Amino acid sequence: MIAGNLAAAFAPLASGGGFSPPGPADFDLPGIAGTSVTKPMVMIVLSAVLIFAVTYAMSRKAELVPGRLQYAGEWAYGSVRNGIARDIIGTDHFMKFVPYLFTLFAFVLVNNYFGMIPFVQFPTFSHSGFAYGLAALSWLLYNGVGIWKHGALGYLKHTCVPSGVRGPVLLLIAPLEFLSNILVRPVTLALRLFANMFAGHLLLILFALGGEYLLFEAFSPINAVGGVLAWVMFFGVSALELLVMFLQAYVFTLLTAMYVSGAVADEH
Amino acid sequence: MNGDINGSLNMLGYGIATIGPALAVGLIFAAYINGVARQPEAQSRLQSIAILGFALAEALAIIGIALAFVLN
Numbered sequence A: 001m002i003a004g005n006l007a008a009a010f011a012p013l014a015s016g017g018g019f020s021p022p023g024p025a026d027f028d029l030p031g032i033a034g035t036s037v038t039k040p041m042v043m044i045v046l047s048a049v050l051i052f053a054v055t056y057a058m059s060r061k062a063e064l065v066p067g068r069l070q071y072a073g074e075w076a077y078g079s080v081r082n083g084i085a086r087d088i089i090g091t092d093h094f095m096k097f098v099p100y101l102f103t104l105f106a107f108v109l110v111n112n113y114f115g116m117i118p119f120v121q122f123p124t125f126s127h128s129g130f131a132y133g134l135a136a137l138s139w140l141l142y143n144g145v146g147i148w149k150h151g152a153l154g155y156l157k158h159t160c161v162p163s164g165v166r167g168p169v170l171l172l173i174a175p176l177e178f179l180s181n182i183l184v185r186p187v188t189l190a191l192r193l194f195a196n197m198f199a200g201h202l203l204l205i206l207f208a209l210g211g212e213y214l215l216f217e218a219f220s221p222i223n224a225v226g227g228v229l230a231w232v233m234f235f236g237v238s239a240l241e242l243l244v245m246f247l248q249a250y251v252f253t254l255l256t257a258m259y260v261s262g263a264v265a266d267e268h
Numbered sequence B: 001m002n003g004d005i006n007g008s009l010n011m012l013g014y015g016i017a018t019i020g021p022a023l024a025v026g027l028i029f030a031a032y033i034n035g036v037a038r039q040p041e042a043q044s045r046l047q048s049i050a051i052l053g054f055a056l057a058e059a060l061a062i063i064g065i066a067l068a069f070v071l072n
Helices: A002-010 A040-061 A068-089 A098-113 A128-150 A151-159 A168-217 A221-264 B010-015 B019-038 B040-068
Strands: none
Touching: A040 A098, A040 A168, A068 A098, A068 A151, A068 A221, A068 B040, A098 A128, A098 A221, A128 A151, A128 A168, A128 A221, A128 B040, A151 A168, A151 A221, A168 B040, A221 B040, B010 B019, B010 B040
């Protein structure tokens, strides 16, 4: 009976003769109730509200001896502040960037874990537009900080000329450095987050639908073994995804901090 | 039940393209483990370098998957 319900639930996705593999089209969700507002749009606003509510609750009754909630908040904030910002940007002026870095980390983390929460189950950043926006924000930040510190021409020189390089080899090095530091960085930053979320979620869809197809639509003893195996893999990949989601939030924040620290570094 | 295999040749190309980044990630973590084994107290410093290297190597595979879906 449950099997019948499952098969009915998946029927529009895996119908017709043979197995139709899931693709990028599965990520194009229709607008909610006929409007042009889609699920990821709602989720990204929800994540902001959620983070605000949780951090507000954590810091509302700030006491000298923290309670459980306040302790959790301080631990999370402290790990970003000391583990990422202070270690990478350096002790001189890292505090200016801690609010942005902590917000970024929490934002990416919550939006990634939306892919694992039941009934939400859609990582926001598997739509690339959100990732582009976030990467653009980081790009503006580290370039803005560099220009603020060195001046526009000074920052250009700082970016394109690595320390200790002189002479004609600069003709080769400077354009490459410019390309990699100004153009490739934001693109990889956005694509890394987007593609990880997209590929992970696609993998989960594939194992779920493939197992369902083998067990309920193309049933035979050997297919049943494959179907069960596919569902076991589904759980395995889910565990991997939990790790990847955290790692991507961490890497995004870490790389933003590294780019900022490179931009504010003094001339060697 | 039909046994057709359908899909895009792009995915085959992407599969081949992942070999390089996979080796790179393996080498990076091998070096990181070696470093920590030799000098356990350097772990905190090595960790961020290892993660950075991993992210940079992974970017290649990610460009690959993006292009595999985009190019027709």
